Amino acid sequence: EAGVAQSPRYKIIEKRQSVAFWCNPISGHATLYWYQQILGQGPKLLIQFQNNGVVDDSQLPKDRFSAERLKGVDSTLKIQPAKLEDSAVYLCASSSTGPNTEAFFGQGTRLTVV
Amino acid sequence: DAKTTQPPSMDCAEGRAANLPCNHSTISGNEYVYWYRQIHSQGPQYIIHGLKNNETNEMASLIITEDRKSSTLILPHATLRDTAVYYCIVRVREYGNKLVFGAGTILRVKS
Numbered sequence: 001e002a003g004v005a006q007s008p009r010y011k012i013i014e015k016r017q018s019v020a021f022w023c024n025p026i027s028g029h030a031t032l033y034w035y036q037q038i039l040g041q042g043p044k045l046l047i048q049f050q051n052n053g054v055v056d057d058s059q060l061p062k063d064r065f066s067a068e069r070l071k072g073v074d075s076t077l078k079i080q081p082a083k084l085e086d087s088a089v090y091l092c093a094s095s096s097t098g099p100n101t102e103a104f105f106g107q108g109t110r111l112t113v114v
Numbered sequence: 115d116a117k118t119t120q121p122p123s124m125d126c127a128e129g130r131a132a133n134l135p136c137n138h139s140t141i142s143g144n145e146y147v148y149w150y151r152q153i154h155s156q157g158p159q160y161i162i163h164g165l166k167n168n169e170t171n172e173m174a175s176l177i178i179t180e181d182r183k184s185s186t187l188i189l190p191h192a193t194l195r196d197t198a199v200y201y202c203i204v205r206v207r208e209y210g211n212k213l214v215f216g217a218g219t220i221l222r223v224k225s
Contacts, residue, residue, distance in 0.1 A: 004157070033212065042201060042215030043158065056212060091157050093213075102148075103213055105157030 002026065004106035006092050012112045018080035021109045025073070025094030031055075032069055033103065034077050035091040043091055049075065082113045117141070118202045123220040126196075132189040134219055136202030139183045146207045147178060149187045151198040152218070158201065161187065165207075192223045 005024040013019050025032050030051050035043035046065065048056040051072035060067070064083070069075040079086055089108040095101050119137040126132040138147065146165050150158040162169055162176045164185070169176045175188040189196055201218040205211055 035215075042199075042217050045212050045214070048212055093157070101207060101211070102160045102163070104160070107155075107157050 004092055004094055004104055006090075006106035006109055008109055009107065010110050010112075012114060013082055015084055015113050016081040018078065019082055019111060020076050020078045021090050021092075021111075023075045023077070023092030023106060025075070025092070026096075026104055028096060029094035029104075030072065030097050031095045031103075032075050033091075033093040033095075034067055034075070035093065037089045037091055037108070039088070046077070046090075079111075082111075084113050087111055087113045117204050117214070118216055120200075120202050120216065120219045122217065123222070125222050125224060126189075126192045128194060128223055128225045129191055132192040132196065132221055132223065134187040134189075134200050134202075134221060135184065136187070137184045138202070138204050141182050141204050142206075144206050145204045147176065147182075147185050148203040148205055148213070149174070149176065150201045150203065150213070150215075151196075152201070153195075153198040158215075161200075163207070192221075194223050194225060197221060197223045 007022050032049045034046045036046050037043040046060045047067045049069040052069045067077045089110050091108045093103040093105040095103045146163050148163040149161040152158045162174050164176045178185045199218040201215050
């Protein structure tokens with residue numbers, strides 16, 4: 001079974017630029033999560049989708065971050081404009097609707113804002 | 115906010131059992147205890163979960179106290195590749211429920 005795919009693996013941008021991350025979840029997984037992990041901290045949930053609807057985006061900085069999940073499969077997370085404090089690893093995870101609801105994570109995208 | 119408390123770091127000798135504690139004194143009756151780990155430069159990896167009984171799989175064992183206020187993850191024969199950050203999470207095991215991570219425990223396995 002293929003895992004959660006994320007791209008790019010690394011990204012360096014200047015502050016005030018925009019950036020987008022892509023996630024392809026495990027086939028058939030209806031729930032998709034985006035997490036932000038700052039160095040030395042545990043991952044923090046930014047947004048959670050169920051199919052193509054948003055379940056929880058309470059910690060998403062909506063003035064600069066946006067996310068979409070078209071057709072309930074792939075998802076993109078965008079930052080515009082980026083700030084220095086957005087430097088972090090952005091993790092995508094997915095889980096199924098069955099009794100085994102464990103979340104599976106991708107390798108993440110490491111963003112450096114300079 | 116995370117509902118668990120873990121020591122920030124632990125050391126373990128290679129080949130010995132690693133016992134990682136977790137306190138979750140406010141756990142609710144329908145909340146499970148989950149353990150994930152994160153090896154450097156990778157995403158978190160599911161290890162094991164349990165409700166009230168002890169659980170074992172090919173990776174680890176989970177011991178939950180009778181009052182469910184604390185638990186211990188046991189890696190029976192730690193190897194250098196088990197060096198990682200280990201996260202203890204309490205979560206209602208329902209469809210789509212999110213995982214709330216704390217700071218975790220850095221486990222260093224030394225030869």
